Amino acid sequence: MADRIISTSFGIKLIYGSLFVCFLFFTAFVYTSQVPDTTSLPTRELALQGKHIWQKQNCGACHQFYGLGGYIGPDVTNVISAKGKGETYVRAILTHGTATMPNFNLTLKDIDALVAFLQEADKTGKSERHHFMADTYGQIHPKGNKPPQK
Numbered sequence: 001m002a003d004r005i006i007s008t009s010f011g012i013k014l015i016y017g018s019l020f021v022c023f024l025f026f027t028a029f030v031y032t033s034q035v036p037d038t039t040s041l042p043t044r045e046l047a048l049q050g051k052h053i054w055q056k057q058n059c060g061a062c063h064q065f066y067g068l069g070g071y072i073g074p075d076v077t078n079v080i081s082a083k084g085k086g087e088t089y090v091r092a093i094l095t096h097g098t099a100t101m102p103n104f105n106l107t108l109k110d111i112d113a114l115v116a117f118l119q120e121a122d123k124t125g126k127s128e129r130h131h132f133m134a135d136t137y138g139q140i141h142p143k144g145n146k147p148p149q150k
């Protein structure tokens with residue numbers, strides 16, 4: 001058995017040598033293979049602009065993502081994919097405002113960007129919608145619970 005090639009010093013060199021060659025090939029493969037671009041850059045750029053508008057206009061003063069934010073307006077995490085709502089509905093609200101949401105006189109470009117931002121937000125996960133109401137003292141209560149009488 002002692003004459004098996006594996007147990008000779010040449011055999012050991014052969015094993016280490018071939019492992020090293022495999023390592024070199026694999027390294028070359030990893031460094032040269034193209035990583036597929038799954039994020040389409042233009043959309044993400046637009047979404048980033050939308051995020052800046054969101055911050056500049058302080059939309060978060062009234063709206064929440066994942067239940068965090070102001071409570072005058074609804075949670076908008078999934079408004080883009082919500083049944084009966086969606087992009088057209090969002091565009092209409094952003095264009096005209098409502099009785100309770102101000103019209104920010106946004107340009108069409110701003111609205112495109114905000115929609116892209118909300119689409120990106122929607123992709124991050126699902127947020128259960130929480131409903132809140134403010135009492136006359138400005139305290140926030142989950143909707144349905146009667147505010148404490150004072």
Ligand code: HEC
Binds near residue numbers: 061074090093102104
């Ligand atoms: C002063 C508070 C306030 C601010 C600031 C505000 N909103 Fe609103 N928004 C509301 C209220 C209230 C509603 C609910 C309107 C209704 O149902 O009539 C609403 C509704 C919406 C809706 C529809 C949500 C749904 O699920 O029906 C979207 C989308 C929205 N706002 C986006 C924005 C964006 C984007 C901004 C910033 C440019 C913004 N809002 C700023 C108060 C606000």
